[in-house]
Amino acid sequence: xxPCTFELTKFEDLFRFAVTENVQNLQAVVVTAFAxxxxxNGCKTRDFIVVNEEKKPMxxxxxNEFEQNQGTQLANSIGNANVIIGMKLKITTxxxxxxxTKPGSGLLINPPTSEANALKx
Numbered sequence: 001x002x003p004c005t006f007e008l009t010k011f012e013d014l015f016r017f018a019v020t021e022n023v024q025n026l027q028a029v030v031v032t033a034f035a036x037x038x039x040x041n042g043c044k045t046r047d048f049i050v051v052n053e054e055k056k057p058m059x060x061x062x063x064n065e066f067e068q069n070q071g072t073q074l075a076n077s078i079g080n081a082n083v084i085i086g087m088k089l090k091i092t093t094x095x096x097x098x099x100x101t102k103p104g105s106g107l108l109i110n111p112p113t114s115e116a117n118a119l120k121x
Contacts (some may be wrong), residue, residue: 011056023088033075046071059098066101083116
């Protein structure tokens with residue numbers, strides 16, 4: 001287990017940070033992966049549906065290197081109920097509320113924390 005803790009935001013509190021420069025950390029289980037899309041500007045994205053401990057779904061969009069690295073890994077192991085901790089994710093109002101990576105974001109896949117193990121169960 002990691003001897004550290006993360007200050008995580010609950011999905012129900014995310015609306016306060018929408019369309020601001022405030023970034024948030026959260027934990028969720030990845031339940032669905034969509035196909036990679038190429039945007040008009042040449043960027044690649046991939047959308048995922050993630051669910052928190054309250055079973056509330058949220059759209060998570062991974063951009064560029066996140067799509068290539070963690071996105072591919074998550075999509076290839078979608079049946080494993082991967083837990084992610086998203087750090088410094090931006091909250092947008094696309095499709096009501098959604099999450100997106102930005103430069104400086106980070107994703108931990110199946111982190112060795114007791115909270116992640118509990119969520120995976």
